Every structure is written in structure tokens, then in C-alpha cells.
Amino acid sequence: MKFNTKTIHGGQQDIDPAYGSVMPPIYQTTTYSQSTPGSHKGFEYSRSGNPTRAALERSVASIENGKFGLAFGSGLAAIDAVMKLLKPGDEVISTNDLYGGSFRLFTKVFENFGIIFHFIGMENASNIENFVCDNTKLIWIETPTNPMMNIIDIKACSAIAKKHGVLLAVDNTFATPYLQQPLDLGADIVMHSATKYLGGHSDVVLGAIAVKDKELADKLYFIQNASGAISGPQDSFLVLRGIKTLHLRVQRHCENGKAIAHYLKNHPKIEKVYWPGFEDHPNHEIAKSQMSDFGGMISFVTRGNDYNEAIKIIENLKVFTLAESLGGVESLAGHPASMTHASIPKEEREKTGVVDSLIRLSVGVEDVADLILDLEQAIQQC
Numbered sequence: 001m002k003f004n005t006k007t008i009h010g011g012q013q014d015i016d017p018a019y020g021s022v023m024p025p026i027y028q029t030t031t032y033s034q035s036t037p038g039s040h041k042g043f044e045y046s047r048s049g050n051p052t053r054a055a056l057e058r059s060v061a062s063i064e065n066g067k068f069g070l071a072f073g074s075g076l077a078a079i080d081a082v083m084k085l086l087k088p089g090d091e092v093i094s095t096n097d098l099y100g101g102s103f104r105l106f107t108k109v110f111e112n113f114g115i116i117f118h119f120i121g122m123e124n125a126s127n128i129e130n131f132v133c134d135n136t137k138l139i140w141i142e143t144p145t146n147p148m149m150n151i152i153d154i155k156a157c158s159a160i161a162k163k164h165g166v167l168l169a170v171d172n173t174f175a176t177p178y179l180q181q182p183l184d185l186g187a188d189i190v191m192h193s194a195t196k197y198l199g200g201h202s203d204v205v206l207g208a209i210a211v212k213d214k215e216l217a218d219k220l221y222f223i224q225n226a227s228g229a230i231s232g233p234q235d236s237f238l239v240l241r242g243i244k245t246l247h248l249r250v251q252r253h254c255e256n257g258k259a260i261a262h263y264l265k266n267h268p269k270i271e272k273v274y275w276p277g278f279e280d281h282p283n284h285e286i287a288k289s290q291m292s293d294f295g296g297m298i299s300f301v302t303r304g305n306d307y308n309e310a311i312k313i314i315e316n317l318k319v320f321t322l323a324e325s326l327g328g329v330e331s332l333a334g335h336p337a338s339m340t341h342a343s344i345p346k347e348e349r350e351k352t353g354v355v356d357s358l359i360r361l362s363v364g365v366e367d368v369a370d371l372i373l374d375l376e377q378a379i380q381q382c
């Protein structure tokens with residue numbers, strides 16, 4: 001199957017045996033009757049497995065070209081499960097431009113359990129080699145990154161991981177498998193905050209993992225069942241429904257994103273636009289080779305880099321909503337310096353480019369003319 005068919009049918013061949021319903025029912029049940037102890041129809045207890053969740057897990061495996069999928073209560077619960085593959089003394093190499101929640105989980109939770117983290121620049125993947133030692137067990141990357149839209153070379157990371165016998169995990173939340181398929185580029189684990197593009201409608205928090213290797217899948221399944229951070233049947237259903245239109249939505253996110261990136265780049269009041277589709281983006285060539293298009297996430301900085309002016313622009317927006325999160329059908333705008341990155345000292349965040357006037361857009365699938373008009377009126381008022 002091609003990708004645009006997989007989003008709808010991937011892993012969904014077993015039509016509901018009861019009534020042939022085209023969508024899997026929401027099996028809102030904790031347990032399953034047994035005819036004699038141990039004799040059941042494949043499900044015993046809904047932490048260990050639930051048919052609605054299983055349908056989503058097969059779908060995620062399918063669209064990521066994996067063999068096994070796992071669904072969790074949130075993106076962070078999925079990351080938490082991956083980290084529990086490790087033991088005290090193990091080392092992890094990760095990017096210094098990581099999703100804030102992942103950084104918090106690593107440094108405030110797993111460092112307490114004796115896991116050692118190195119957060120490094122990965123614009124040039126060969127830098128990873130400088131930090132590999134005998135205890136290195138995992139390379140954890142994200143590309144494009146948030147909010148600076150840096151691009152990391154997945155193939156190059158995979159070559160280093162394989163050379164040293166280390167696992168490579170890719171947080172594919174921003175790109176989605178429509179644009180980028182990390183398992184095909186050599187990653188061992190691909191992870192999603194399905195809260196974002198996979199769900200796509202800003203109505204569910206959920207996380208997912210896909211892998212190819214059976215042994216790794218078994219270990220992760222054991223952790224999922226033992227720790228218990230599963231996704232519920234209703235939420236699994238919503239993400240499964242979201243995935244069915246993933247290709248349509250992301251295609252439009254990309255078209256709208258491209259138009260807005262160029263509009264902002266040509267705007268006299270805008271200093272800089274971060275979007276991997278520009279030829280002068282530092283890793284544009286890598287983006288071009290590992291992504292099929294450049295997505296709808298854009299960050300930009302106004303001329304003069306004035307904190308209050310950036311806040312005013314965001315307040316003036318009418319079609320874009322000022323809110324955390326991303327990846328839904330509606331356009332959102334955020335101010336990283338006062339929102340997602342507020343806990344990082346100004347000096348620290350400015351080193352990575354998160355300056356006072358940086359604005360991040362999650363470009364939705366509305367009519368792009370309305371979106372551009374909205375940005376124009378908001379910027380002109382300043």
C-alpha cells in the first residue's frame with residue numbers, strides 16, 4: 001500500500017466481526033469474558049490490550065513503516081516508556097534544542113534514577129561521536145526542532161548509532177510520517193505526540209511508538225503493560241479517525257506554510273523567518289533529502305526584537321489563536337520566550353535563538369488568504 005492508502009486502511013483489515021462496522025467500535029470495557037480460565041478471544045484486561053487501542057497501534061505501525069505499534073496516554077508517557085529500557089549508569093545523547101517537556105522528563109525525573117544525559121548541538125551529526133562512550137545506550141533526536149526548526153540528519157545519526165551498537169529514537173511529532181519516515185532512514189524507534197498532527201483536531205492527548213524489531217517491541221510492550229500509561233479506547237478512536245485524513249491535512253499545512261513563510265520573509269517589518277524550506281536554512285539540503293515537504297511550522301522575529309511588540313502582534317491576531325500546542329486544523333500562534341521557554345533564563349534561551357520577539361506559528365488548514373490578511377493587520381498595527 002502507498003502512504004495515502006495506509007492512513008485509511010493500514011492495519012485495519014479485520015473488519016468488526018459483530019456487525020461489520022467500518023470503523024472499529026470504541027470497546028469501552030476493562031475486561032473480557034472467558035469460557036474457561038485462560039480461554040479468551042485475544043484480550044484479557046484493557047491495560048494489557050484493548051481492541052480499539054490495538055487498531056490504532058496497528059495503524060501507527062503501518063504509517064511509520066514499522067511492524068509494531070504502541071499507544072500511550074500522552075507523548076511524554078511514550079517517551080517515559082522508552083527511557084525505562086535503560087538502567088542506572090546508562091548514557092543518552094540528545095539535542096540541545098529539545099521539546100521542553102522531554103528535557104524536563106530527562107533532567108528532573110530520569111537523572112534522579114542515574115541516567116546520564118548529554119544535550120549537544122547536532123546541526124552536524126558527526127558531533128555525536130565526541131560524546132559516545134561504552135555506557136551510551138540511546139541517541140534521542142527531534143527533527144525539525146521546536147521552535148527553531150533546526151534539521152538533524154537522521155541517516156547520519158543512524159550510521160553513528162549502528163557503528164556503536166546504540167539505539168536511535170526519533171521524535172517525529174513535527175514532521176509526521178507523511179513527510180518523514182525515520183524507521184526507513186535507520187532509526188530503531190519512532191515516537192509521536194499524537195496530540196499534535198496525528199490526532200489533528202486539538203481534542204485528544206495521546207502518544208505513540210512504532211518499531212520494526214520484535215525483541216525491542218516485546219520489551220516496550222512489557223514496560224507499557226507493567227507501568228500502565230496506556231491510551232483509553234475513546235482517545236484511541238479519535239486518533240485513529242485523525243490519521244485517516246493525515247495526508248490531506250499535512251499536504252494543506254505544507255501549502256499554507258510555504259505561502260506564509262514567503263509572505264513573512266518579504267515583509268519589511270520582519271527580520272528573520274525560520275522554516276526548513278528556505279534555501280538559506282542551514283540544513284536545507286538535509287531537509288530536502290529526508291522530508292518530502294517542509295511542513296506548516298514556522299517561527300519568525302520582528303525587526304528591532306522588541307518583546308512588547310511581539311506580544312502585541314500575537315494579541316492582534318484574530319484567525320490565529322494564541323495557545324500552546326500545534327498540529328491541529330486551526331492556526332495557532334505562540335510566544336516561546338513567555339510561554340514554552342519561560343522557565344529557561346533569557347541568556348540561555350537566546351543562545352539557541354529563542355529571542356524576545358520570536359513568534360511561533362502552527363499554520364492550520366484555513367484559507368491561506370485569510371491567514372495572510374490576519375498576519376498583515378496584526379503586524380501593521382505595530
Ligand SMILES: *Cc1c(COP(=O)(O)O)cnc(C)c1O
Pocket residue numbers: 074075076077099101102142146171173174192193194195196205206207
Ligand atoms: C507536544 C510534544 C511532546 C509531548 O507530547 P504530549 O502529548 O503533550 O505529552 C513531545 N515532543 C514534541 C516534539 C511535542 O511537540
